[in-house]
Amino acid sequence: MKALLFIILLSPIVCYGQILGFGKKLNEYKASNGKTYHIGDTIKLGRGSAPNGDFRYIQMGGWALLSNDKGSDSRNTLKSASGRGAFIKKIHSSKAHGFQQVIFAVSLGYGTNFDLFIEDAIATCEIVDCKPVNVNVVNQQSGDNLDKIKKLKSLLDSGAITQAEYDAQKKKLLAE
Secondary structure (H helix, E strand, O other): OHHHHHHHHHHHHHHHHHHHOOOEEEOEEEOOOOOEEEOOOEEEEOOOOOOOOOEEEEEEOHHHHHOOOOOHHHHEEOHHHOOOEEEEEEEEEEEEOOEEEEEEEEEOOOOOEEEEEHHHHHHOOOEOOOOOOOHHHHHHHHHHHHHHHHHHHHHHHHOOOOHHHHHHHHHHHHHO
């Protein structure tokens, strides 16, 4: 009887864990940016990808999540976390709706854990070690900037802008 009662009480906990997608625990994960992350590593945060600068793919987790009933955007990490180190505490791999997802439980030093959706964070450069920029895109941007410099030169030659304005704009374009 006690065993049956124990199973009845334990089954909601097991089901709840499956709904949350805790999935398979990993000790390391090789990400799309070529880096292999391990439990105990620290990941440096980049910039948030939300329009207001907050982090979309680093969200409040742990016990603090249970007390947060303000909606999904309120779980986003604030932009003030930019540049911080995220200490990897756990790595989980789960499959939901046909998609494989890897989530790191990280500590940012705020007293609660955060969920870092690693592949999304890489794709949006919410972490510093994001995907390398496509060379074709860089070449296209360089070509566009060269065209802009040519236009600036013609404005300089016509007297529409000063040498100082030309130099400042050229420097800015070359830095991009």
